Amino acid sequence: MNSQPLIACHECDLLQHEVALPEGGVAHCPRCGAELYRSHPESLERTLALTAGAIILFVIANSFPIIGIKLSGHEIQTSLFHSVRLLYDDGMTSVAALVMVTTIIMPALQLLTMIYLLLPLRMGQVPPHCALVFRTLHGVQPWAMVEVLMLGVLVSLVKLAGLAHVVPGIALWSFGALMLVMAAIAATFDPRALWLKMAATQ
Amino acid sequence: MSQTSASAASLGFLSCHSCGLLSQSPPHSHGLRCPRCDAALHARKPDSISRSWAFLIAAMISYIPANLLPMMMTSTLFGTESDTIMSGVVYFWTSGSWYLALIIFTASILVPMLKMIALMLLLVTTQLRLRWQPGQRAKLYRLVEIVGKWSMLDVYVVAIMVALVQLKGLATILPGPGAIAFGSVVVLTMFSAMAFDPRLIWDPVEENAKND
Numbered sequence: 001m002n003s004q005p006l007i008a009c010h011e012c013d014l015l016q017h018e019v020a021l022p023e024g025g026v027a028h029c030p031r032c033g034a035e036l037y038r039s040h041p042e043s044l045e046r047t048l049a050l051t052a053g054a055i056i057l058f059v060i061a062n063s064f065p066i067i068g069i070k071l072s073g074h075e076i077q078t079s080l081f082h083s084v085r086l087l088y089d090d091g092m093t094s095v096a097a098l099v100m101v102t103t104i105i106m107p108a109l110q111l112l113t114m115i116y117l118l119l120p121l122r123m124g125q126v127p128p129h130c131a132l133v134f135r136t137l138h139g140v141q142p143w144a145m146v147e148v149l150m151l152g153v154l155v156s157l158v159k160l161a162g163l164a165h166v167v168p169g170i171a172l173w174s175f176g177a178l179m180l181v182m183a184a185i186a187a188t189f190d191p192r193a194l195w196l197k198m199a200a201t202q
Numbered sequence: 203m204s205q206t207s208a209s210a211a212s213l214g215f216l217s218c219h220s221c222g223l224l225s226q227s228p229p230h231s232h233g234l235r236c237p238r239c240d241a242a243l244h245a246r247k248p249d250s251i252s253r254s255w256a257f258l259i260a261a262m263i264s265y266i267p268a269n270l271l272p273m274m275m276t277s278t279l280f281g282t283e284s285d286t287i288m289s290g291v292v293y294f295w296t297s298g299s300w301y302l303a304l305i306i307f308t309a310s311i312l313v314p315m316l317k318m319i320a321l322m323l324l325l326v327t328t329q330l331r332l333r334w335q336p337g338q339r340a341k342l343y344r345l346v347e348i349v350g351k352w353s354m355l356d357v358y359v360v361a362i363m364v365a366l367v368q369l370k371g372l373a374t375i376l377p378g379p380g381a382i383a384f385g386s387v388v389v390l391t392m393f394s395a396m397a398f399d400p401r402l403i404w405d406p407v408e409e410n411a412k413n414d
Contacts, residue, residue, distance in 0.1 A: 006210075006215070006224055007217075007222070007224060008209070008210035008215060008217035008224050010217065010219070010222060011340060011343075011344070011400045011401065012209070012336075012340060012400065012401055012403070012404040013209035013210050013211055013217065013401040013404065014207075014208075014209060014210075014404070015208060015209060015210040015213055015215060015224075031337075031404070032336070032337060032340040032400075032403075032404065033337065033340065033341065034340065034344065066362070067362070067366065068366070069366050069367070071369060071372065072372070074369050074372070076366055076367075076368060076369070077366075078362065078365035078366050082365055083361045083362055083364065083365030084361065086364055086365045086368075087361055087364060087365075087377055090364065090376055090377055092377045092381065092382065094382050094385065094386075095357060095360070095361070095377060095381045095382055095385055098354075098357060098385045098389065099357065099358065099361045102351075102354060103358070131238070131239045131240040132240065134220070134221065134239050135220050135221075135239055135240070135241050138220045138221070139220075142347075142350075142351070142392065142396070145351050145354055148351055148352055148354045148355055148358065149354075149358050151305070151309075151352075151355055151358075152354070152355050152356075152357075152358025152359045152361075152362065153358070153362060155302060155305065155306065155355065155359050156358075156359050156362040156363055156366070158299060158302055159294075159302075159359070159363065160363070160366060160367075162297070163367075163373075191221060191222070192222070195221060195223075195238060
């Protein structure tokens with residue numbers, strides 16, 4: 001009899017025993033090939049550090065202009081929120097809401113729920129309502145689209161370069177960095193480690 | 203890896219969609235919640251196929267105005283010009299930025315179309331309980347989930363162009379109704395993919411193995 005705990009594949013529901021992984025190893029489902037889990041050394045500590053960095057970048061990225069253009073004496077700059085505002089003023093409420101939700105609200109929620117869970121745990125406490133916050137984090141993740149926004153900004157940059165002198169703003173660099181740090185968070189965060197730590201702390 | 207050859211559901215286990223915890227399900231029980239994260243527990247997502255179809259059909263309908271209506275309206279001293287997605291691709295292609303034309307064509311036209319075809323294929327084969335190529339279909343579903351959000355690209359381009367090109371008297375860009383339809387396609391296909399339960403691909407495969 002195998003003493004390892006049972007696990008079901010989230011994509012094909014195959015019931016199987018967990019196996020111990022070497023550092024950096026990945027477990028795949030033998031039937032459908034989906035990734036079951038991977039070993040992340042010091043996952044929670046690294047994710048906490050990356051999340052703290054991402055929050056700072058997020059604040060900078062949303063407080064400064066992303067790009068500006070100069071054309072015959074006019075100079076116009078825009079921040080992300082300003083462009084949402086203009087879409088709203090032009091009567092495009094649904095598009096404005098879509099941009100606001102996917103590039104500001106969802107990434108912010110992702111970072112805040114992450115830090116809400118990880119910071120108290122680091123101090124040896126389990127935060128209240130952690131189940132609700134975890135489910136929020138899980139639901140928010142597919143809707144945060146910072147990397148797509150970044151590509152959109154680059155496309156507009158090239159599009160505008162033919163018309164006017166384009167000035168990259170501080171937020172452009174911060175968004176670029178934020179995109180990389182959020183990708184790193186996705187790669188290091190291990191929800192299994194989070195639940196184990198919470199069970200051990202309680 | 204040591205494994206059984208049966209799904210968790212057929213052996214009376216439910217796996218949580220949100221946190222992955224496996225719990226034992228008492229027979230004929232409804233409204234169960236995950237003991238660890240309190241998410242609703244189901245053996246399979248409820249009404250997965252019909253909900254997924256509903257979102258997919260709505261997305262297909264929105265895909266038509268998304269491609270026909272203008273995404274942006276540019277007014278300059280010389281008049282007003284409307285840009286659809288395809289005319290943007292053509293503009294970049296003819297002005298020499300073929301790589302940008304390729305990116306926009308892929309993200310805005312090809313990906314949404316292939317995504318809808320892929321979802322349709324998954325839904326039809328799953329609904330008919332076909333046992334055809336379950337491994338490849340599982341891969342296809344994974345791909346659909348990954349590429350989905352990249353189609354938002356054009357919506358962001360519109361948002362930024364509209365904010366920047368506001369030169370009174372010289373040139374102004376206004377968002378067009380195509381942007382609404384296009385945003386709907388992206389959101390609806392994402393909902394459709396989320397409603398689809400990939401575990402349904404494997405249920406007929408398993409039943410067949412049991413009967414042999």
